[in-house]
Amino acid sequence: xxxxxxxxxxxLDAVAAEQLLKRIEPQIDxxxxxxxxxxxxxVPQLLEYLKDKDISIKKFxxxxxxxxxxxxxxxxxxxxxxxxxxxxxxxxSAPEEKKKRPGHGRNGAxxxxxxxxxxxxxxxxxxxxxxxxxxxxxxxxxxxPAIVLHIIAQPIFPxxxxxxxxxxxxxxxxxxxxxxxxxxxxxxxxxxxGSQLAILDYDLGVPLNRIENLQTSFGVPLPAGTQxxxxxxxxxxxxxxxxxFQRQAAQADLFHTDDTYMQVLDIRKEITAQASxxxxxxxxxxxxxxxxxxxxxxxxxxxxxxxxxxxxxxxNLRDLLSKRSKELPPPILMCDALSRNVPAEFQVILSxxxxxxxxxxxxxxxxxxxxxxxxxxxxxxxxHFDALARDAKLSHQARLEFHQANSGPIMETLQLWxxxxxxxxxxxxxxxxxxxxxxMLKHWQALTLFLRKxxxxxxxxxxxxxLKRAIRHRKNSMFYKTLAGAHVGDVFMxxxxxxxxxxxxxxDYITTLVKNAERVKAQPALWMPWNFKTAIQDANSS
Numbered sequence: 001x002x003x004x005x006x007x008x009x010x011x012l013d014a015v016a017a018e019q020l021l022k023r024i025e026p027q028i029d030x031x032x033x034x035x036x037x038x039x040x041x042x043v044p045q046l047l048e049y050l051k052d053k054d055i056s057i058k059k060f061x062x063x064x065x066x067x068x069x070x071x072x073x074x075x076x077x078x079x080x081x082x083x084x085x086x087x088x089x090x091x092x093s094a095p096e097e098k099k100k101r102p103g104h105g106r107n108g109a110x111x112x113x114x115x116x117x118x119x120x121x122x123x124x125x126x127x128x129x130x131x132x133x134x135x136x137x138x139x140x141x142x143x144x145p146a147i148v149l150h151i152i153a154q155p156i157f158p159x160x161x162x163x164x165x166x167x168x169x170x171x172x173x174x175x176x177x178x179x180x181x182x183x184x185x186x187x188x189x190x191x192x193x194g195s196q197l198a199i200l201d202y203d204l205g206v207p208l209n210r211i212e213n214l215q216t217s218f219g220v221p222l223p224a225g226t227q228x229x230x231x232x233x234x235x236x237x238x239x240x241x242x243x244x245f246q247r248q249a250a251q252a253d254l255f256h257t258d259d260t261y262m263q264v265l266d267i268r269k270e271i272t273a274q275a276s277x278x279x280x281x282x283x284x285x286x287x288x289x290x291x292x293x294x295x296x297x298x299x300x301x302x303x304x305x306x307x308x309x310x311x312x313x314x315x316n317l318r319d320l321l322s323k324r325s326k327e328l329p330p331p332i333l334m335c336d337a338l339s340r341n342v343p344a345e346f347q348v349i350l351s352x353x354x355x356x357x358x359x360x361x362x363x364x365x366x367x368x369x370x371x372x373x374x375x376x377x378x379x380x381x382x383x384h385f386d387a388l389a390r391d392a393k394l395s396h397q398a399r400l401e402f403h404q405a406n407s408g409p410i411m412e413t414l415q416l417w418x419x420x421x422x423x424x425x426x427x428x429x430x431x432x433x434x435x436x437x438x439x440m441l442k443h444w445q446a447l448t449l450f451l452r453k454x455x456x457x458x459x460x461x462x463x464x465x466x467l468k469r470a471i472r473h474r475k476n477s478m479f480y481k482t483l484a485g486a487h488v489g490d491v492f493m494x495x496x497x498x499x500x501x502x503x504x505x506x507x508d509y510i511t512t513l514v515k516n517a518e519r520v521k522a523q524p525a526l527w528m529p530w531n532f533k534t535a536i537q538d539a540n541s542s
Contacts, residue, residue, distance in 0.1 A: 030288030043186040070358075075365045109147045119145075156200070156211060157193060160184070177351040195510040199228050202492040203506065229509040235488045238510060239516040242491045244496065244524035249296035249303040250323035254332045254455055255348075256295040256463035257313040257341055260471055263479035264289050264486050267310060291462050291490075293468040301530050304466050305498040308486035318343035332453060334460050337443050352446035353458035354379065360436040368433045371421070378414050382407045386450075386458050396454035408451050415444060466497050495529075512536065520532035523541040 011019075025033050041147040108170040109115075125132070126139045140441040164178040169486055181192075185313060200206040215222040271287050291314045296303045307316040313335065321331075321343055333348040335341035336356045342348065360377045385406045418437050421427045442448065449456040465475045470493065480486040492510075499506035510528055513520050520527045526535040 007199065020479050023104070034490060045245055060374060070362045072373075072380055075362050075376065076369055076373050109149060112149065115149070128421055153219045155199070155215050155426050157215060157220060157222055159220045179464070189230060192507070192511045193516045194230040195507055195514060197231050198234055198492045198510060199496065199507050201231065201477075202473060202489055202495045203469070205476040207477045210326055210431055231492075234510065234514055237514045238495060239491060240521045240524040241527060242494055243300070243511060244528070245303050245305060245494060246320060247323050248528075249305055249327060251325060252296035252298050252303070252318050252331060253458070254297040254334065254519060255317065256334045256457070256460055257292065257317055258335060258463045259290045259341075260474075260475060262291040262308050262465045262470065262486070263291050264308065264481075264483055265479055266482045273445060274483070281282075284309055291467070291474075291486075293467040294320065295463050295472065302498065302501040306470060306490040306493045306497075308480065308490050310472075311353075311485060312340040314339075314341050314343045317341075318345050323348045332449070332456055334432045334457050334463070336460060337446070346425055349449065349453060349456075350446045351449040351453070351456045352443045354382070354447055355458035355461055357440050357443070360439060363430045371427070374417070375414070378410050381410055383458065400450075400452075400454045405453055411451065412447055415441070469493050499529045502530050 019364070021033075021037060021040065022290050024036070028036075039265045125139055128138055131137050131139050160182055160303065162184055164180065164484075166175070166178070167176045169176075172320045196210070197208075201208060202213060208227045211221060211227060235262040274285070275287070289308075289310060290312060291306055291308045292308070292311070294305045294313070295315060296305070299533060307319075311319075317333070324331075324346075330349055332351055333342065334351045336353050342350065358376065361372040365376070388404050394402060418440055421437060422429065422434075427437060429435075429438065450458055473489065473493070480489060483528070495510065496506045499509050507530060512532060513527060516536075516539060519535070521537075526532075526538075
């Protein structure tokens with residue numbers, strides 16, 4: 001091929017464009033003409049978008065193609081007439097209109113459980129006094145008081161200065177100082193300050209430098225370095241719980257796991273230095289840094305763990321399973337089809353994510369609408385049956401039998417249909433559709449474990465959701481400085497996400513652990529998010 005010539009830019013104003021359209025309109029088909037008119041009208045608008053310096057690639061994509069969604073009705077909104085749709089019980093009846101919640105939408109006083117309540121008596125009247133209006137009857141106290149809610153602005157961490165009076169003896173010169181108020185006995189920083197900092201940073205994703213700037217603007221400085229010292233001190237108090245999490249999680253029957261990339265500056269420096277040396281060690285040649293999310297599921301609660309470093313999910317799961325009791329049977333492992341997610345040294349029952357397989361057809365739906373509609377509609381039915389089983393709160397065995405009766409025939413027919421596409425040469429094996437079909441057939445056994453094993457899930461969406469916490473921290477703070485700092489983040493994210501999973505207030509839980517650090521260190525199993533209130537009662541009664 002000859003070298004590509006430079007693109008010639010043609011300047012065309014609105015008048016010249018209109019004249020050009022008038023000249024070509026009589027010479028072409030009307031539908032083609034309307035298409036050309038659309039191109040002429042869209043190009044100037046696209047150029048205006050590109051001139052906007054604040055526009056991002058993602059925002060530009062949304063302007064062009066709309067919001068990204070994986071719902072079948074949005075991916076393929078118009079169903080072909082020659083392709084029968086898969087039956088769906090949810091379409092048999094018209095959807096009910098969502099009822100509006102009664103009220104004006106504002107929060108009432110009962111919605112502010114953390115507010116301070118001040119009872120204000122009437123300055124001139126009390127129950128039994130003569131009414132100042134009619135001068136005859138007596139007034140009585142109403143059951144419901146009038147309520148005025150007042151909200152003020154203040155720093156996240158307010159401070160109180162106690163000026164304790166000092167007296168000196170005129171003779172012996174001895175100084176007598178007023179006693180320190182009880183709330184200030186524990187020192188400059190209350191134990192719950194470190195807990196709240198951990199929630200702000202690792203739950204809400206607020207970087208420490210932003211907290212520092214906010215505190216300074218309110219006249220209560222709290223340097224980022226001081227914040228980190230408080231967080232690190234709090235992490236040392238809750239470390240025994242994190243270790244107990246791992247011990248108990250290792251005994252679970254089901255694991256979800258996945259990775260997301262992370263940045264740790266000290267490790268990145270090591271990787272850069274190793275890249276300049278010639279070595280045959282594959283571990284040293286690895287250039288990625290990851291945060292692994294692991295969800296250990298039991299019948300009573302979930303335990304969520306995060307591990308940041310150079311190891312993949314399978315290697316972190318291997319370290320976790322090394323704490324597993326030898327008498328227990330192999331657990332179910334739900335992950336995507338990457339081999340690095342599987343622990344090579346331990347036996348597991350592998351289950352792959354149906355959402356990953358389905359997503360491959362979502363990505364090519366506009367290119368192969370007929371085939372992709374068949375796949376998406378079948379998956380839609382499978383997920384509908386799983387939702388019915390979940391709503392009915394079926395046991396693992398009952399759910400298995402329900403899926404075998406309802407989802408089994410669909411998946412069997414789907415597998416035969418995919419294989420027929422290759423047998424009858426209806427799909428090019430190296431095309432995007434062919435690759436998606438081959439992925440399904442290659443991992444069919446792991447994708448359909450929910451039809452053979454009680455308790456096997458359909459997808460790994462649970463783990464992908466909990467990884468959003470690490471992703472949010474990465475987007476806001478950008479990186480960890482050291483591996484020790486990353487470990488602190490793993491500890492707090494594991495505790496916070498586990499608290500969310502078992503509906504426990506993470507702030508109250510972490511503060512309780514700090515205040516009972518010695519007891520927690522001695523018996524961490526008694527201070528789990530699901531039983532720590534019992535430990536508090538026992539500690540108070542002893």
